[in-house]
Amino acid sequence: MKPKAKIILASLMIFWLFSFASSVRAESNAKSRKETKTAIRTKSSRSLVSVDKDKKAVAELDTQYQRAVKMNDTVTMERILADDFVLVTGKGKIYTKNDLLKDAREGKTIYEQQDEIEQTVRVWGDTAVVTALLWLKGTSDGKQFEYKLWFSDTYVRTTKGWQYVFGQSSIPLPQN
Numbered sequence: 725m726k727p728k729a730k731i732i733l734a735s736l737m738i739f740w741l742f743s744f745a746s747s748v749r750a751e752s753n754a755k756s757r758k759e760t761k762t763a764i765r766t767k768s769s770r771s772l773v774s775v776d777k778d779k780k781a782v783a784e785l786d787t788q789y790q791r792a793v794k795m796n797d798t799v800t801m802e803r804i805l806a807d808d809f810v811l812v813t814g815k816g817k818i819y820t821k822n823d824l825l826k827d828a829r830e831g832k833t834i835y836e837q838q839d840e841i842e843q844t845v846r847v848w849g850d851t852a853v854v855t856a857l858l859w860l861k862g863t864s865d866g867k868q869f870e871y872k873l874w875f876s877d878t879y880v881r882t883t884k885g886w887q888y889v890f891g892q893s894s895i896p897l898p899q900n
Contacts, residue, residue, distance in 0.1 A: 794838035814895030
């Protein structure tokens with residue numbers, strides 16, 4: 725074989741090897757991408773189910789808490805509130821878990837309404853935030869009250885389950 729023919733043949737073989745290797749690599753990458761997409765889709769599907777389950781659990785827990793406040797049910801309040809719980813009102817007053825339990829035990833506030841009109845729950849891993857519009861109506865120290873306000877309630881997943889760790893309320897909304 726002539727030297728020029730050997731160079732052409734060698735070049736063709738090298739080209740064929742590179743083409744074959746590229747083809748195998750492309751097929752492998754496509755398979756890998758498909759497996760990755762399937763894994764991501766499966767993982768995110770599980771995550772969405774888990775997030776929905778957490779949202780429902782926290783929504784129910786927040787509803788239980790509001791019902792407990794309405795009934796001055798300190799046993800339920802104690803179970804849901806974290807030991808280091810803090811509530812900051814729209815007027816800047818700060819309440820701890822002990823403050824809220826004491827108020828409920830004394831029964832100075834009698835609620836006709838302590839109900840969430842709207843409720844939205846957002847979950848990020850082990851933290852959930854409930855945004856709720858509350859309607860409050862009743863008597864406190866003999867004085868009647870009725871108003872609506874917005875609340876943001878923060879829950880954290882602990883070894884005891886979800887616990888209410890921080891609350892912040894707006895000032896009472898103007899009556900319409």
